Amino acid sequence: MRPLPALARTLAAAARGFASSARGFADLAWPPRCLACGRDLREEEGPHLCDPCAEGVPRIQPPTCAWCGSPLGAFLPVRAPCDGCPSERPAYRLARAAARYAGPVRALVLAAKYAREPAACEPLGRLLAEALALPPAPALDALVPVPLHRWTRLRRGYDQAERVAEAAGGALGVPVAHGSLVRVRRTAPQAGLEAGERLRNVAGAFRVRRKSAVAGLRLLLVDDVLTTGATASACAEALLAAGAAWVGVGATARAVLRVRGTARTEESEDMADEPATP
Numbered sequence: 286m287r288p289l290p291a292l293a294r295t296l297a298a299a300a301r302g303f304a305s306s307a308r309g310f311a312d313l314a315w316p317p318r319c320l321a322c323g324r325d326l327r328e329e330e331g332p333h334l335c336d337p338c339a340e341g342v343p344r345i346q347p348p349t350c351a352w353c354g355s356p357l358g359a360f361l362p363v364r365a366p367c368d369g370c371p372s373e374r375p376a377y378r379l380a381r382a383a384a385r386y387a388g389p390v391r392a393l394v395l396a397a398k399y400a401r402e403p404a405a406c407e408p409l410g411r412l413l414a415e416a417l418a419l420p421p422a423p424a425l426d427a428l429v430p431v432p433l434h435r436w437t438r439l440r441r442g443y444d445q446a447e448r449v450a451e452a453a454g455g456a457l458g459v460p461v462a463h464g465s466l467v468r469v470r471r472t473a474p475q476a477g478l479e480a481g482e483r484l485r486n487v488a489g490a491f492r493v494r495r496k497s498a499v500a501g502l503r504l505l506l507v508d509d510v511l512t513t514g515a516t517a518s519a520c521a522e523a524l525l526a527a528g529a530a531w532v533g534v535g536a537t538a539r540a541v542l543r544v545r546g547t548a549r550t551e552e553s554e555d556m557a558d559e560p561a562t563p
């Protein structure tokens with residue numbers, strides 16, 4: 286017996302609709318792509334990076350410079366400042382970065398900051414936690430995300446440093462001091478400014494909102510990319526003035542300041558495509 290043509294068409298259309306909405310739902314419910322390169326993840330990979338990207342993370346191994354977090358090379362003694370350091374000592378006591386700003390890490394940072402992909406903060410936070418656990422691991426009471434201005438946060442819908450801090454803090458068992466530090470004025474984008482201009486740009490831009498949340502504590506500022514450290518230093522000044530006992534900075538990536546017209550390192554080339562935002 287042949288089915289009624291109208292009924293068959295209705296059933297076929299319903300089946301097509303179901304299949305396409307199921308596919309759409311699957312994309313939403315289980316992003317099956319690598320957050321760094323976009324390739325489909327195999328079942329045994331992930332949850333965030335494909336195997337080649339996970340293996341290609343340009344991790345920074347100790348010894349590193351305590352002022353700027355740059356790798357010093359296996360045979361150099363631990364010392365600071367290093368050749369690439371800013372001329373003035375930053376207000377924080379230790380800078381540690383998980384990786385160079387290159388390859389899959391650069392892709393994750395760009396996804397977190399500019400492609401509205403907050404899921405990219407999770408692998409970045411875990412990477413930072415691994416770097417902070419390397420000896421000598423600093424003793425920490427709380428993590429303090431370098432805050433965005435509230436308008437920038439509103440536009441982006443989330444604060445990537447806060448998400449990175451949450452992921453790192455979760456892995457380390459260290460709490461995040463939410464909202465203790467705020468950005469009280471909007472600043473011009475740091476990208477494209479030279480070291481001295483960067484310092485002036487962020488001077489006085491941060492304020493501690495609740496002194497009781499930071500006084501007497503050992504704190505680690507968390508940021509995505511550390512370049513000259515000017516922003517972190519301005520944050521550290523505010524925290525120390527509010528009574529913090531010790532302030533360090535932990536970043537997912539270490540970049541080198543791009544000097545106009547010259548490419549000092551491979552990282553400085555990478556910074557060329559960094560969109561300008563505060």
Ligand SMILES: [Zn+2]
Nearest residue numbers: 319322335338
């Ligand atoms: Zn990948």
Ligand SMILES: [Zn+2]
Nearest residue numbers: 350353367370
């Ligand atoms: Zn250095």
